[in-house]
Amino acid sequence: MIENEFNRRDFLKVLGWGGAAVAVSGCGFTSVQDGVENVVSYVEANEYMIPGIGVYFNSTCAQCDAACGITGKVREGRVLKLEGNAASSINRGRLCGLGQAGVQAHYNPDRVTEPRTGKGEKLDWEKALGQVKEKLTGVSGDEIAFLTGNLSGHLKVLLGNYMDALGSKNHFVYDAVAPAVMRASNKKAYGNEMPALRLDKAKVIVSFGADFLGSWVSPVNFSQQYAQFRKGVNNGGRGVLVQIEPKMTLTGANADRWIPANPGTEGVLALGLINALGAAGVSIPSDIAASVSAYGVERVSKDTGVSAEQIQKLAAVLKERSPSLVIAGGGAEGYAHGSQNAAAVALLNQVLGNVGKTVEAPSVVPFPQLAPTAGGTAGLKAFNDGLAAGKFKVVFTLGANPVYSAPAFMKLADNLKKAAFKVALADAIDETAAQADLVLPLDSAMESWGTVVAEYQAGDAHIGIQQPLMERLYDNTRSAGDILLSLVKQQKADDYKAFEDYYAYLRGAVVQAKGSLGGAGMDDDEFWSTVLSSGMVKTGNASSSLRTSASAVTLPAAAVADAAFPLRLLPYVQPSMRDGRHANLPWLQESPDPLTTIVWDSWVEMHPKTAAKLGIVEGDIVEVTSKSGSIKAQAYIFPGIHPDAVSVPFGNGHTELGRYAKGVGANVFQMLDPVFDQETGELAINETHVKVSKTGKRVIVVKEEGAAGGSQAGKKIAGRLASNNVDLSKEV
Amino acid sequence: MSVSNLLQNWSAVRHTHPVGDAPHAEYKWAMAIDLDACTGCNACSVACYAENNLPAVGKDKFEHGQQMHWMRIERYWDEDGRDMPDQGAQFLPMMCQHCEAAPCETVCPVGATNHTADGLNSQVYNRCVGSRYCSANCPFKVRYFNWYSYPDQEISWPSPMEQQLNPDVTVRTKGVMEKCTFCVQRLTVAKHNARNEGRLVQDGEVQTACQQACPTSAISFGNLVDPASKVAKQWKAQQVELAVDKQAKDEGDDSHEVGEHHSTTKLRGYRIFEELRAYPSVMYLERVRESAV
Amino acid sequence: MGKDIREDISWAKINTDVLKSLESPRPLYWVIVGVALLMFLGGVSLEAYQYRQGMGVANLNNPHVWGLFIATFIFWIGMSHSGTLLSAILHLMHADWRKPIYRFAEAMTTFSLMTAGLFVMVHLGRLWQFYYSLPYPNERGLWPNFQSPLLWDAMAIFTYLSSSVIFLFIGMIPDLAICRDHLHPGWRKKLYTVLALGWEGTDRQWRNFRVTYLTVACYLIPLAVSVHSIVASDFAMSQQPGWHVTSFPPYFVAGALYSGCAAIITLFIILRYVFKFEEYMTLPILKKTARLTFAIAMVWTYLNAIEFASVWYSHDQASKDVLIQKATGPYAFAWWGMIICGSVVPLALAFKKVQTNIPMLFSVSLLLNLGMWLERWMIVAPTFSHGYYPWTWDHDQWPSFVQWGMVFASFGWFTLLFMIFCKVFPSVSMYEVKEMVYHRSLASKMGGKGGH
Structure with missing residues (x-):
């Protein structure tokens, strides 16, 4: 006889748990341990949740500012894959690799999950928000600054309201690789920033x-x-x-x-x-x-x-x-x-x-208050100047990582220390959040509500709706909207008491305007569910026009080259890495750069002629030095670059952010020279002159390309044809 | 299990071989990739990672050639001796070509890779013993072996990333071969749905993950048996036939060894390594270059 | 020129000399066994590591899926051919000089097959499912793929292994009876008693023995040829450049005989010293073996030239590229090493002085084996690193310590088995040596001179 304290009840428990454990641990990842996690059966499953069948929800991609419509496939309450939303006039059912990797931003193992102090102590939300309130008391509006990435929709409105409530005009919008010069010149030439x-x-x-x-x-x-x-x-x-x-x-x-x-x-x-x-x-x-x-x-x-x-x-x-x-x-x-x-x-x-x-002339969303704030590096410069002058006592950051992406000459990390209290609204501990005194953890884009207005509107203008595709992964993260709402409530409780949370605020705002959003005659719930199911609201177009008259342009004389720095640095905005915020997504790190096919690293591209002159071969670790700094990275010999230039991609070289990004490659932002566009004040990223020297080390360049390089070795693999041989418009 | 049973099954299995003796009845999945539309942006490849539970292997293993991308984008340069590639680069998405006479199928000692009745080259993970003979005999080298138990690698799916795994697709263990399946899990669902409604899968009803993501719609995928499908129309327009090893385009061009075709036809469709008689199910359409500029 | 076996040697002396090898070898024997055991254990731990971590630790990669494991597998299969050659073919050809050495050559066959089999196992990604490749009846109705040369391989090797074990055993029966009769009681005596199958040396037994032995010998020869032809089919039946060569089966068989002969010379010299077999493993026998090796080396060289020529004139650019790659690429050192060791070094065997110079022969035989191992590597690797598809060319692939270590360990495992065999069973066939001596003394009595 087996003699132990194993009674019938335990037996049944084991039987039940055993089944679950086999089902779950069969995949080899998780184990449900008694008392650590709970298994809850779908006795009262939502009607849309059918085990084994994927359901689809429309939302808006938050991976870049293009604001493509996305459709998330959700199975058993987990979002699995993103597709393009076919109804979106921006991407019409298509989605790029960066967008696909949105799920990895959501499930990222390095997300910050609790509010915490700069020393890493965990806080609850009440205390965290209490700290903000406490630090804001007695601080004048001019001493408060809020640095964000591009914002649009109701989040922008809410932030505006918050800044008004604080009496501050210091909202800086910063985008490290923005087309900011283009906006200004388009405005000048065509009368519109984004035709x-x-x-x-x-x-x-x-x-x-x-x-x-x-x-x-x-x-x-x-x-x-x-x-x-x-x-x-x-x-x-x-x-x-x-x-x-x-x-x-x-x-x-x-x-x-x-x-x-x-x-x-x-x-x-x-x-x-x-x-x-x-x-x-x-x-x-x-x-x-x-x-x-x-x-x-x-x-x-x-x-x-x-x-x-x-x-x-x-x-x-x-x-x-x-x-x-x-x-x-x-x-x-x-x-x-x-x-x-x-x-x-x-x-x-x-x-x-x-x-x-x-x-x-572009379609324009007829709600100017929702239109995107278009930032560039000028915003960063203004922010930094304020910091350097010691003007700001309390600083907020959201959707921007200036400590990583500000050039070293700005000394932003040092200047940031002059601010007494720094609050980072962040989804991971990036370089900026690592310096913050308070980190407020954000929901992922798959967990939060929001409205997004694309800066570039293709076809009919619309507002993209961002809706949660699944429950929060972590109990203690909040959406940027909810945090801002709580903050603004601290200042003006009465004005916002009607809104329990950001969802209520958002729904209220959208439903209120249903008349002009094609929802006239629908009741609120019906309209709202239409909006959610399509993932966007068509707004109708506000009129816009373009100027056609042209005026002459004068160009300045070419600058004289500096003999000490004979090469020009042309930093490369890599399609999947962009300004580096996505460096912690392994799919993107492992997705080869389309041109060099390099993965998991930075590189210095140079023309074979230049390399031969400098005696550099592929894999040499070279030091690229400018007046303002230097980086070390592997050389890649690349025919597609001007012989007088070298190119290094943006995006890698993180010292924080997470396991996939930290210590990978070099940060080329750091070494940019302080040259600005004369009209817009934007940082001129191609104006850095460098010299390249060998360090004597050599590595194997980790890339997809094999020993044959880009050669087909005389085989018929990737075929090509001269255009006079074919008429594509007649093809199927 | 009798030997007679074996012999019967044997001929049944091996004679579903579709080139020639047993034509496809309902479905023959095939693809056409327009290299003039393909920009090499890698969206298809990332979509494939998301759909098919492909692990990111990390820098060290990538360096050792152990990456697991079923869909890879190859970048070629013109070899015309010029200093600058002033006609750009050539991109080529490459994945399992689902050959009709697949060299990998005949050599597998355990029959883990087989031809399905609808023209897929299937890989049975449970059956695979990992001899890697299939990969050795693949002319395109599009088979990827699980050199490690990637689910157990800290880098692949650290918690909570495993929650993203597609439950419709097996997470592969170490020691088995894998490759592009033409998103067979999607095909199966579409076929079941169609069968429940007593019809065949219609064109556009099912898309592969790469096709769905592709921002330039360079990839079309569908049923070659269905003359109304886009892919069948494309194959027909390009005069590329499944069971033929020399296409109309190759007439008058005996060389298998040139980058730019000498062909005089105005056709763009071709299959890679036609001369090896693997009869791939993927047709590529040549990239076009304008010479006026 | 050393002496051949004395014609006046007494049968009793033969017995004692050979049986002595079961009892008191030189101390070097124990050193060899110890070293071999250590090598083998090293290999076991490497396999344990690889089994746990995955095949990736061998540093194979996606185009380059086969490495030293398969190359060494072919090498050991090749080694196995010497035994069959010496015992079966030469037996049928009545070459009596084979008699003192065929026993260990047969043992070599068995053990090198066992070693080769291990490499197939070690190579499998899912070793624990290896039985899927065997045709066993099962409730799922799943059979292996009979189209796959790999399956033919598995069957051929199992058949060859079992046949050569039977052949080895049958040939040993009279000697096992001698052992049974001469040894002190103990576990060995019990073992020999069982294995000798009640041999008494009656006429009827001898007659049956002769017929059986001859039959198995006849059966084994085509089997040996087929085994290596099938291993060659693994490559020749594929579609890959550098592998898809019609002449591969004879080329492989010639290579197998070649490496087998070279290995026999090596082991001959080692056994002769370690077990004090100078009386029986005489220099004239060595000389004949060396001559045989030379002849096979030239056949192999010829077939090699045929392969190159047929590739070169085939208009198959891909195969040609692989050949050029072999000669000029990163594997050039190994490829030229193969040519030098396999085709140039054996020319030394044409010289009589070398044929009987033991240190020279020993080093030549080792070089030949090195050359043959390189040959196998050069068959396997370059096709992977420079195959049809240029995008996946991988010229830097280099086997990791796991691969090298297991190749090294396989020599330990083989030596261990071989040395244990020589200590447990008579490695010189007593009854056949007696027979040989008898025939020779008869001949010299009749012809008045010592003959060959």
């Missing part, structure tokens, strides 16, 4: 450093348009893409002609093209013609390093094939004269008569 671009209608696209397929503005939307542009759906035949940039981006790699013009001479080339077009008989306003008359083909060829023949060919194609589309992006704008470069490119568009054809 709608119709790539699909263009017969020719000439892009001056805009990586619209990789990381620029709204890549999924542009990729779709690009596919139509190539197939000749709306432009009568396969479109031709010319990419002018000294460092090949994903878009450059897909171009019919990639032209590595000398860095910074994009404006010269644009004006030269105008001149050449004029010479070829395109009618150009006389003042403009006069202003570009100095840009003869020979001079332009000399300045830009682009052959005269190439310029003529380009001008001929632009003249013959209309409409075309000319875009300026980060590659052309990251200079001290970036605004002028962008203006010259915009002028080319106007001269070609593209405004109104391929550059259209």
Whole structure:
């Protein structure tokens, strides 16, 4: 007989638990231990929850500012996979790798799960928020600063209200890799910061450093348009893409002609093209013609390093094939004269008569208060200047990691210490949160409510709805909206007492406006559930228009090179890493960079000629030194870069953030020189001059590419055809 | 289990071989990838990780070539001796080609990889003993072996990341081979749904994860037996036939060894390594380059 | 030139000399056993490590899925052919000089097959499911894939192993009876009593014995040829460049005989010294073995040249690329090592002085074996690192210590088995040596001179 204290009750317990344990531990991951976790049966399951069957909820992607619509697949209460929401006019059912990895941001093992002090002591929410209130008492509005990433929708409204309640005007919006120069120059040239671009209608696209397929503005939307542009759906035949940039981006790699013009001479080339077009008989306003008359083909060829023949060919194609589309992006704008470069490119568009054809007036959400705040590095600079002057006593950060991404010359980490109390609203302990005195843990985008208005609206304007796709993973995280609501309640309890939480606030706000959101005649619940099921609200378009008149552009003289730093650093905004906030997502770290195929690291790209001159081979650890700092990283010999430049991707080199990001690669933000765009005050990221030296160490470059490199070894693997052999618009 | 039973089963199993003697009845899943639309952005690859429970292996194992990406994007350069790749790069998404006469199937000692009746090259994880002969004989090298027990690796799915795992897809243990399945779990659901309603799966009803994610819709996938499906139309328009080892495009071009085709036809469709007679189920459409600029 | 076996040696002396090897070998024997045991245990711990961690620790990777395990597997299969060659083929050809040495050659066959089998196991990703590859009836109606050369391999090896064990055993029966009769009581005597199957040396027993032995010998020869042809099929039946070669089966068989002969020379010299067999394992026998090895080396070289030529003129660019890669790529050292050790070094065996110079022969035989091992590696590895698909070319793949360690340990395991065998069973066939001496003395009586 077995003699122990095993009674019938225990036996049944074991029987039941055994089944659960086998079911769960069979997967080899978790074990349900008695008393540690609870197993709750779905006796009262929600009606939409059917074991074994996936259900889908629409929401809005929060991985970048493009605000694509997403559809999350949810099984047994867990969100498993994100797809594009087919109803969204931005991404029309498609989703990029960055967006796919949203689930990893949600399930990230390094999320911060409890409010905590700077020393890492855990707090409850009451105490944490109490601390904020306590620290804010007796502090004047001018002494409070709030640094955020781009915000839109009701969160922006709420933050605005909070800042008003505090009497502060110090809301700084910071985006490390924003198209901020473009906004300003578009505003100037077209009268609109974000005109709608119709790539699909263009017969020719000439892009001056805009990586619209990789990381620029709204890549999924542009990729779709690009596919139509190539197939000749709306432009009568396969479109031709010319990419002018000294460092090949994903878009450059897909171009019919990639032209590595000398860095910074994009404006010269644009004006030269105008001149050449004029010479070829395109009618150009006389003042403009006069202003570009100095840009003869020979001079332009000399300045830009682009052959005269190439310029003529380009001008001929632009003249013959209309409409075309000319875009300026980060590659052309990251200079001290970036605004002028962008203006010259915009002028080319106007001269070609593209405004109104391929550059259209955008749809605008008719609620200006919800429109996105468009930030750049100017916001960071202002924030830092305030910190340096010791103006701020209490500092909040949300959706921005300035300690990581501010250039070293700003000394932001030191300046931040001057603020007595720093609150970080963060989902992980990043470099900035690590310096905070109080960390308020955020819900993931799959757990929170929100409204998002995309800065770039494609098709009909809409507000993206962000809704929780599953229950909170951790009990003690809160959405940014809930935190802000609690904070604003501290100041103005009466105004917000009607709202129990941010959800109530949001629902109230949206339902209130149902009349203008296509919900007239519906009752509140019906309207609200329509909104949730579609994951967005179509708002109808506010009118917007573009200016078509053009005015002349003058370019500054080229800067003289510094012999001590002979190479130009062209930092690369990598499609999956962007400004580094996603560096802790293993799928993205393991997803090879499309061009170099390197994973899990940073690298220094250099042209074979440059490398040969410096005696560098692939895998050499090189030191890249600028006036403002230096990094060490592996060299990668890459044909797609101007011989006078080297390129290092942004995004890695974290000292915090989590297990997948920490200690991986080098942080190129740190070594940027203090050069700013003269008009907008944005940091000119391409204006850093460097020298490269070998350290003597060599590593194996961890990459997807094999020993054959990019060679097909004479085999028929990736085939290609000249365009005159085929008519794509007739294909299936 | 009698030997006669064995012999019967044997011929049944081996004669579902679909090129020639037993044509596909209801379904033949196939793909077409337009390299002119593909931008090489990697969205398909990440989507595949999400859908198919692929582990991130980390830098060390990646360095040793032990990465597990069923869908990989290859980047080629033109080999024309120019200093600058001024016609860009060429990208090629590469995954299991689900060959009709798959070299991997015949060599597996335990029959763990087989052809299904609807034209998939299936991999039975439970049956696999890990001899890796299939990978040795794969011309495309698209089979990935579980060199480690990735679920137990700290890097792959540390808690709570395991909650993201797709319950419709097996989490593979160490020692088994795996590869692209054409998202067979999605196909199965679609087929069951269709059968319950007494019909066949219609075009567009089921998408593979890579196809669904692709921002440029470069990938189309569907039933080649159904003449109304997009993929069948594409194959037909490109005059690429499943059971043929020399396509219309290759007429007049005897060389298997050139990057740019000498073909005079205006067709773009081709299959890789046609001459090996594996009869892949994936047709690629050549990338196009404009010479006017 | 050393002396051949004396014709006047008494049968009793043969018995005592050989039986002595079961009792008192030189101290070097124990050193060898000890070292071999340590090597083997090292291999066991490496396998335990690999079993626990996964195959990845061997540093194989996704295009390069096979490594030294398979190369060494072929090597050991090759080694196994020497025994069959010496005992079965030469038996049928009435080459009586084989008699003193065929026993250990047969043992070599058995043990190298056992070693080879281990490599298949070690190589499997799921060792614990290895039985899936055996055709056993089961309730799920699942059979292995009879199309797979790997399955033919498994069957051929099992058949060959069991047949060669039977052959070894049958050939030993008369000697086991001698052991039974001459040994002091103890566990060994019991063992021999059982194994000798009641052998009394009657005419009828001898007649049956002869017929059985001859039958098994005849049966074993095609089996030996088929085993290595099938191993060759693992490669030749595949579609990979560098493997898909029609001449592979004879090439493999020739290589097998070659490495087997070389190994016989090595072991001959070791046994001769360790067990004091100078009387029986004489230099003339060694000389003949060396000549045989030379002949096979030239056959192998010829077949090698055929392979290269057929690849070179095949218009199959991929195969050609692999060949060029072998000769010029990162594996060039191994490939040229194979050519030098396999085709140039054996030329030394053409010289009479070398044929009887024991230190020279010993080092030549080791070099030949090194060359043959390199050959196997060069068959397996370059096709993986430079196959059809350029994107997956991986020229830097280098086996980890786990692979090298297990290759090393396999020599320990083989030596251990072999040394134990030699201590437990008579490694020189007493009855056949007696027979040989008898025939020779008859011949010399009749012809008046010592003959071969």
